Amino acid sequence: MNDVRKVITASQNKWNNLAEEDIYKAIWCSRGEVTSDWDEATIQCLEVILKSIPIQPEWKVLDLGCGIGRLTKPMAAKCSEIIGVDFSVEMIEQAKKYLTSVCNVRLVQNNGMDLSLFEDSYFDFVYSMITFQHIPSLAIVENYVSEVARILKSGGYAKLQTCDGDSFASGMISPTLYHGHISKYCFQRILNQANLSIIMIEMGLIRNDWIWATVKKD
Numbered sequence: 001m002n003d004v005r006k007v008i009t010a011s012q013n014k015w016n017n018l019a020e021e022d023i024y025k026a027i028w029c030s031r032g033e034v035t036s037d038w039d040e041a042t043i044q045c046l047e048v049i050l051k052s053i054p055i056q057p058e059w060k061v062l063d064l065g066c067g068i069g070r071l072t073k074p075m076a077a078k079c080s081e082i083i084g085v086d087f088s089v090e091m092i093e094q095a096k097k098y099l100t101s102v103c104n105v106r107l108v109q110n111n112g113m114d115l116s117l118f119e120d121s122y123f124d125f126v127y128s129m130i131t132f133q134h135i136p137s138l139a140i141v142e143n144y145v146s147e148v149a150r151i152l153k154s155g156g157y158a159k160l161q162t163c164d165g166d167s168f169a170s171g172m173i174s175p176t177l178y179h180g181h182i183s184k185y186c187f188q189r190i191l192n193q194a195n196l197s198i199i200m201i202e203m204g205l206i207r208n209d210w211i212w213a214t215v216k217k218d
């Protein structure tokens with residue numbers, strides 16, 4: 001576990017630096033270039049996250065790897081309570097500013113490895129976007145998925161996105177920042193292992209190499 005802790009600390013430092021250098025570029029860019037479509041892309045991402053999710057105004061929601069709160073903000077308008085969690089203190093500090101006008105949100109820093117800050121069966125919906133592909137340890141991705149299962153209520157939903165490992169082979173993404181070592185089949189195995197029921201696994205939404213899992217806790 002010490003080795004994993006070291007890897008996560010290095011990753012945490014990297015994200016703190018990225019947040020200080022250019023937060024918008026760190027959050028939403030295309031192959032290292034900032035795109036001008038922040039608002040438009042946010043709407044599109046929210047639509048994909050909520051696809052097949054029967055979101056209700058009374059729901060409690062978790063945004064795992066929330067960054068600046070790009071998606072937390074519009075999601076807050078659709079639920080009663082939302083928590084944004086991220087392992088980068090710089091991201092959390094900047095999210096507090098970005099979400100200053102939002103009253104039903106709480107932003108917390110975690111250890112980058114688990115969701116022990118949250119009690120069992122608390123959330124109706126957990127989502128995570130552009131985060132798993134940056135985690136340099138498959139064991140931590142597995143742990144996060146099993147933690148998602150633990151903190152979801154029975155009947156709760158999750159939408160979890162990662163990046164197709166085969167994209168490395170085609171040179172589409174840089175291995176220095178992206179660690180997307182998860183194939184669609186590996187992701188399915190991790191979800192099954194956590195006893196989450198797979199509603200659907202999709203690719204080709206927003207970016208061709210992204211894998212989206214819609215799952216439910218029975």
Ligand SMILES: C[S@@+](CC[C@H](N)C(=O)[O-])C[C@H]1O[C@@H](n2cnc3c(N)ncnc32)[C@H](O)[C@@H]1O
Pocket residue numbers: 008011015026027028064065066067068069070071085086087088091110111112113128129130131134135140
């Ligand atoms: C590209 S940003 C995406 C932020 C947000 N999900 C969005 O789509 O706007 C990736 C975020 O994941 C966070 N992150 C990376 N590894 C993490 C880990 N092991 N635990 C928690 N957060 C992590 C980073 O700090 C960063 O804020």
